[in-house]
Amino acid sequence: MNHESLTALGERVAAVNDVLNAISCLTWDSRTMMPPGGAETRGRQIATLTGLARDLLLAPETEAALEAAERALESLSPEALAPDAPERRIVAQTRQAFAYHRRIPGHLVTERAALRTVAQAAWIDARARSDFPAFAPYLEKTVALARSYANAVGFTDHPYDAMVAVYEPGETAASLRRLFAGLRIGLRYILDQARARPAPRADFLVRDCAEAEQRVFGLAIAEAMGYDFARGRLDTTVHPFEVSFTRNDVRITTRYNRRYLPASIFGTAHETGHGLYEQGVDPAYTRTTLATDLVGLYAVGGTSFGAHESQSRLFENHVARSPTFWAVHFPGLQKAFPDALSDVTADEFYRAVTRVEPGFIRVEADELTYDFHIMLRVEIECALMDGSLSVSDLPEAWNAVLRRDLDLVVPDDAHGVLQDVHWSSGTIGSFASYTIGNVMAAQVMDALRGEDPSLDASLAAGAYAPLADKLRERIWQHGRRFSREELLVRTTGRGLDPEPYLAYLHGKYVG
DSSP states (O other): OOOHHHHHHHHHHHHHHHHHHHHHHHHHHHHHTOOGGGHHHHHHHHHHHHHHHHHHHHSHHHHHHHHHHHHHHHTSOTTTSOTTOHHHHHHHHHHHHHHHHHTSOHHHHHHHHHHHHHHHHHHHHHHHHTOHHHHHHHHHHHHHHHHHHHHHHOOSSOHHHHHHHHHSTTOOHHHHHHHHHHHHHHHHHHHHHHHTSOOOOOGGGGSOOOHHHHHHHHHHHHHHHTOOGGGEEEEEOSSOOEEESSTTSEEEEEOOOTTOTHHHHHHHHHHHHHHHHHHTSOGGGTTSGGGOBTTTTBOOOSSSHHHHHHHHHIIIIIITTSHHHHHHHHHHHHHHOHHHHTTOOHHHHHHHHTOOOOOSOGGGOOHHHHHHHHHHHHHHHHHHHHTSSOGGGHHHHHHHHHHHHHOOOOOSGGGTTTSOSTTTTTOTTOTHHHHHHHHHHHHHHHHHHHHOTTHHHHHHTTOOHHHHHHHHHHTGGGTTSSOHHHHHHHHHSSSOOSHHHHHHHHHHHTO
16 A cells, blocks of 8 residues: 555654664664763763654654554555555554653653663673672662653553563563463473483583684574574674664674583574564565564564564574584584583583573573573562562562572572663563563474474474574564564464473473
8 A cells, every 4th residue: 555644654653763773773882892981971872862762753743644644544444455454553553652652751761761871881880790789779760760651651450561561562460470370380390300300411511612712603503593694793792682773784692601601602592583583574664663663662673572582582492402403513513612522422412501400590591490580580570560679678589589489599699680681771571571482482383393394304404494484484574563462373373372382391301
């Protein structure tokens, strides 16, 4: 459908997208290359641009174009233009974002944006010194702003509902409690069974491995999985992330630990999954609502954080943590690190990197304990939002839950409450997306394997293009056109279902 009102609306949204991509570029720089002294002014720069993006969205010209586009669509029947046509979704999602931001005072938007960069710099310093009290004042401000946001947006049952909806539309504190309750029972059973087995050899994982060679191996893995380095790059950061400045410039990061090789390997595989999603968005959606989170004010093509995490967890766990993956790639890893791995077989390496061993660090957790880390964070975020937990008491609460769930005694703040970047970046409400991503990844893989029995043979041969092609067709290309649930129904025939995830884990760790 070609209509000048839709063109006018598209131009308005494109300008918002451009500003958001400029923010993404400044954010990427702040996490990878910016000197520490730049944090305060960088926060102000990002705040100014965030306010500008909001002003462009709420401008009278945008509203006029939106109303004209709505009138144009009202004249068309469902037969002439399907209810889920891109044009209808563009207009509906823009209207939703317009209404959302009208409820939020402008000063809250800029205050959150200004705090983010400064808080991240404070977090990096506090984490390095394992000093939570040094970061606590910034977290106090972050929580206060989140509560103000929730009150402005509105909620029915719990203030957390307003925050999680930004990242995972349709989920609430109550729906997450129901999901986690069922998962906790299933995961606990599988975890107990797996831990009863003899522990595999893993001494070689902590041998010294040079960062330069880790980077070379990571680049090769990302490229093998299909990541396009003509439209992307791999850099180093404290906490790995992916960021896109449209599908034509999608960047990933990782971190290197000379004494723990798996950190960079699986961190790179994880971020590659994110990068593939963004690079796979339909080119026609570039700079449109369908590649822009207008509610969260992010330049992102993925339809929800959970859908995005499903792709990163899929490539990290279902691909890179498989025995067939290491049968193909271990010879290259062994060649890169002959001193560390000369006495190790591919099977020994696979068993070591999939061993079940509860630990303190979420991003290094095994598949069976990972979701306990997420449930801990969501539990704490809910308590922070409703005021039943104060920031000053957070380390004690964190340590108590980790001891309850995984029988671990946290040695210091760096291994506990200071390990994640999310609270410093203001993304309260986003953690549940990781577990939702785990569930969705297993559900999608189960469906794709059922449709195409040859898929496993391709993966076993180190050919990842057939899987990528299917994911691009079913998920990536659609950007934000379809919701997470719509993508799941279109791909698997049903909404979010934890059973394939539990079955996958049972098969892998119990047999």
